[in-house]
Every structure is written in C-alpha cells, then in structure tokens.
Amino acid sequence: MKIFGVELAYPWVLLAILLAAPALWWGSRGAGRVVFSSLRALPAGGQTWRTRIAWLPDALMALAVVGLAIAAAGPRAGDKNARIRREGIAVAMAVDISGSMRALDLSQKNRDLTRLDAVKQVFEQFVLGGAGLDGRPDDAIGLVAFAKYGETRSPLTLDHDNLIAAARQLDFATEEEDGTALGAGLQLAVERLREFEARTKIAILLTDGVSNVHEISEDSAIDDAVKAGIKVYTIGAGTNGSAPIRIDAGNGQTQLAHMQVEIDEATLRKIADKTGGQYFRATDNASLAQIYAQIDKLERTRFEEERFTEYHQYYGWFVALAMGAVVLALVLRGTVLRRLP
Numbered sequence: 001m002k003i004f005g006v007e008l009a010y011p012w013v014l015l016a017i018l019l020a021a022p023a024l025w026w027g028s029r030g031a032g033r034v035v036f037s038s039l040r041a042l043p044a045g046g047q048t049w050r051t052r053i054a055w056l057p058d059a060l061m062a063l064a065v066v067g068l069a070i071a072a073a074g075p076r077a078g079d080k081n082a083r084i085r086r087e088g089i090a091v092a093m094a095v096d097i098s099g100s101m102r103a104l105d106l107s108q109k110n111r112d113l114t115r116l117d118a119v120k121q122v123f124e125q126f127v128l129g130g131a132g133l134d135g136r137p138d139d140a141i142g143l144v145a146f147a148k149y150g151e152t153r154s155p156l157t158l159d160h161d162n163l164i165a166a167a168r169q170l171d172f173a174t175e176e177e178d179g180t181a182l183g184a185g186l187q188l189a190v191e192r193l194r195e196f197e198a199r200t201k202i203a204i205l206l207t208d209g210v211s212n213v214h215e216i217s218e219d220s221a222i223d224d225a226v227k228a229g230i231k232v233y234t235i236g237a238g239t240n241g242s243a244p245i246r247i248d249a250g251n252g253q254t255q256l257a258h259m260q261v262e263i264d265e266a267t268l269r270k271i272a273d274k275t276g277g278q279y280f281r282a283t284d285n286a287s288l289a290q291i292y293a294q295i296d297k298l299e300r301t302r303f304e305e306e307r308f309t310e311y312h313q314y315y316g317w318f319v320a321l322a323m324g325a326v327v328l329a330l331v332l333r334g335t336v337l338r339r340l341p
Helices: 011-029 056-072 115-128 160-168 182-194 218-227 265-275 285-298 315-334
Strands: 006-008 075-087 090-096 140-146 150-157 201-207 231-237 241-250 253-261 279-282 302-313
Touching (some): 075 315, 090 115, 090 150, 090 182, 115 160, 115 231, 115 285, 140 160, 140 182, 150 160, 182 265, 218 231, 218 265, 231 265, 231 285, 265 279, 279 285
Parallel strands (some): 090 140, 201 231, 231 279
Antiparallel strands (some): 006 075, 140 150, 241 253
C-alpha cells in the first residue's frame, strides 16, 4: 500500500490512529476543577490565552498516538534493482577450407560468392548479430579450419572482434594441403572445448565433401566428444552432383566450369546422432542462415535474474514526532497550562 508515494509495510496498523480520538477525549475529561460558592467570586474579563489553548496538551497526546501508529505501519520507500547473471556457453566452429569450398552454388544472387564466403558471412552474423540473429555476446567462441589437417585459427574467446578478424582471413587450402579430414577437424574442435571451463559445450562442424583423410578417425573423435559431453551440430553445405566453380584460365582471367561434389551425409548424421546434436543440410545461402538461426535458438545463454529492493525507512521521523509531542504536552501541562487538582 502506498500513500503519497510512500509504501507502508504494515498498512493495517494504521487502524491504531482511531485510538487518537479516545485519547483526546480521555485527556479532556481530566480537567481540574475548583468549586466556588458564587460566580461573583470569579475574576471578571472572561477567557485568557491560557484557557483558549488549554486543549493543546490533549491534542499533542492524540498527535503522538497518530505518529506512533504511522511509525508502526512501517513507512518506507524502495529503490528497485535487478542483477542479471549470465552463463555463457562454449562454441567451437570447425570449417572445411578444402578446394571444393570454391564452388559457387550457395548464393543465388551473387554468383561469385563461394561456399567459404557464404559460411564466413553467416558465421559473422551468428557471432555479432544481424540478419535476424541476436549474436552471442556472452559465449566463448573458437574457430578451427580443416582440410588435410586441422588448425586452430582462434582459441575460444569472448573477444569476438578478433575472432571475426580471424574468420575473415580464412582462405582455401593449398594444393599440397587439400583434402577433407573430418576426424581431424572434429578432434581439434573437441580438444579446444575440453580445455575450456563451461557447463555447456557445443561444436559446429561444416563441410561440403566426403572425408578422405583418416589419420584421425571420425569414430575416435566422436568418442572423445561423447566423453567430454560435447554436443556436435553438423552442416552439409552445397549441392550434390555438379556445382559451378571459377577456375584460372591464364593471363589473369578466370572462367566458369563445373565440378562434381558429394557430401558424406551418413557420416555427418552419425556424428550428430551419437553426440546428441543435429544434422542440417544447406543448399543455398538462405538455408545456411536458417540453420544458424535454428542452432542459435537451440543453444542459448542461460539468464538468471535476481531482483531485490533496498528500502529507505522513515518510521524514525514519526517516532521522533510522537516523542516530541508527548514531551511538549508534558512540559505545557506542568508549566503554563498546569491544571488545578
């Protein structure tokens, strides 16, 4: 209950104010009396200033009752505060940078946008926000690139500006390092996550091909992920069959050609199923963005909001008012407004 913007902790105590009326009545009944044999014996001149304010001590006692009742009701004003505790998750992104990621089939508007370009673009939106994504400001995110080998391009970090700078620098593997080592890419992402302290850890593994390098087997990487409690979301990017690609035609010129590509969906499904994640298929840039949006909704930072109110108590002012009224009443009753017995 609030009165004039001040909250009362125990508003029902205000009923005690009703005691002020009987207190006033009881005090006025105690007026002293002197018996005279005749009204002629009284001094002439009528009322004096003392008789006019003879009621004041009784009124002060009634005021003291009102003050104590308000004090007992607990007048206070609160400043509401809220503290939000955020528990971020750890995310490791493993991106295929093999030569097949040069294919141009993910983008329908910009035919020169390679698969890798599309992945980097959507990954940036996933981290920083944009295009319907809220971003992941409270999450530690790392980046792993793989072709024939796996390589950490950014450790798990909350410094997302440097993370995105590393993602923008991703380029295709050289001819000597070309290949698709799913096991190596997944194993490195799992290793980075296992070293990091977080309650929830996920890996996102994106490839457009078939695993053809098996120095680290996919099964071994899956087992390590399961033991570490890491959930893996897998993404198969691109079309199966023939995909357009630009090749060097000499003299600084390029020409459009086609290459045969195939995605090992069976292995990607197995990785996702055994680790508790999901497998997604991206056939264009829009569906790739939708996949990241789905992952964004599935794996969200935990928020715990704690609300509290710090009160400023005002009962002391009313106690002081009541005590002052009582003291003043007693002083007046004992001096200038003293009653005869």
